[in-house]
Amino acid sequence: xxxxxxxxxxxxxxxxxxxxxxxxxxxxxxxxxxxxxxxxxxxxxxxxxxxxxxxxxxxxxxxxxxxxxxxxxxxxxxxxxxxxxxxxxxxxxxxxxxxxxxxxxxxxxxxxxxxxxxxxxxxxxxxxxxxxxxxxxxxxxxxxxxxxxxxxxxxxxxxxxxxxxxxxxxxxxxxxxxxxxxxxxxxxxxx
Numbered sequence: 001x002x003x004x005x006x007x008x009x010x011x012x013x014x015x016x017x018x019x020x021x022x023x024x025x026x027x028x029x030x031x032x033x034x035x036x037x038x039x040x041x042x043x044x045x046x047x048x049x050x051x052x053x054x055x056x057x058x059x060x061x062x063x064x065x066x067x068x069x070x071x072x073x074x075x076x077x078x079x080x081x082x083x084x085x086x087x088x089x090x091x092x093x094x095x096x097x098x099x100x101x102x103x104x105x106x107x108x109x110x111x112x113x114x115x116x117x118x119x120x121x122x123x124x125x126x127x128x129x130x131x132x133x134x135x136x137x138x139x140x141x142x143x144x145x146x147x148x149x150x151x152x153x154x155x156x157x158x159x160x161x162x163x164x165x166x167x168x169x170x171x172x173x174x175x176x177x178x179x180x181x182x183x184x185x186x187x188x189x190x191x
Contacts, residue, residue: 009128012077019086021064027115078132080125088116090129111147130160
C-alpha cells in the first residue's frame with residue numbers, strides 16, 4: 001500500500017491537462033501492447049511519430065485540452081498523485097434527468113477513463129479514486145453510477161459494490177461504420 005502521506009486524491013482542474021494527457025497516452029500505449037491489431041481508421045493520417053521510443057501524435061495535447069474544455073462542464077475529474085506525480089485518474093460524466101412533476105431533480109453518472117499507471121497498481125490507488133467518485137455521487141444524490149468495465153477490471157468494480165445492469169440495453173457500432181463518410185457529410189450539410 002502506498003504511504004498515505006505520499007498519495008493525494010484530488011479533483012483535477014484546468015491546469016492538469018498535461019498530466020491527464022500523459023496518463024491517457026500511457027493508457028493507450030498499454031492497450032496497444034496488450035491488444036495488437038489493425039490501427040484505428042484515421043490514425044495514419046494524423047501523422048504519428050516516434051519520440052524517444054514512444055508513438056506520439058503531434059497536437060494530441062491540444063486535442064485533449066479542447067476535449068477537456070468542452071467536457072468539463074458535465075464531468076468531474078479526479079487525479080491520484082504520488083509524490084506530486086500523476087499516477088492515476090478517473091472521471092464521472094453527469095447526466096441530469098429531465099424534470100418530472102412532483103419529483104425532485106435527479107441525476108446519474110457514468111464512471112469512465114479509470115486508469116492507474118502499472119507501477120502504482122495494487123497499492124490502493126484505484127480504491128481511493130473510486131471511493132472519492134462514489135462519495136461525490138452520494139453527496140450529490142445520484143440515482144445511480146454505471147460503467148462499462150474491461151474484462152480485467154470486473155472484480156475490482158464488484159468489490160466496490162457494482163453489479164450487472166440487466167435493465168440497460170446497448171447498441172454497438174457507429175453510424176460511420178454502417179453508413180460511411182459520404183452519408184455523414186451529406187447529413188451534416190442539410191439544414
